[in-house]
Amino acid sequence: MNNNKLSILFFLQKTILNKKNECPLRCRLTYQSKRKEFSTGLLINPKYWDNK
Template sequence: MVSKLKITFFHYLYKRNSRGEAPIYCRIVLASKKQQFSTGLNLTPELWDVESQRAKGYSIEIQLLNRQLQEIYSELIRIEKQLYDEGGTISIEEIYARYRN
């Protein structure tokens, strides 16, 4: 059975910095195993859209942040496809390890 990688972004409100910004985390789920990690991006809670999992607004900074989130998403999908094409075992651990390297 082929499992599909699920990628979500969420705003971790309990870890706000001194400017009131909270980190944006990424959660990946594959075959009911999950891994989450910080994207290294921060945003004020008022600018985060929970439903779309992206920042709200049209400023250059918001566009750049949303582009960075899309790049993370695309990289994870590329890694999943690469593992599938190699015919090896596709595990959440392997996807995460390749993403971090």
């Protein structure tokens, strides 16, 4: 039996801010030690974001 782990991580790209002080929300998928990262198309104010 083959057990492979898929990890999903959501994070803010704080280096990019728009005029409304919002950052893009990004998603990172990790499967078999390979990463694919993409933008979700959502913008969030960093003071409302909690990494936990």
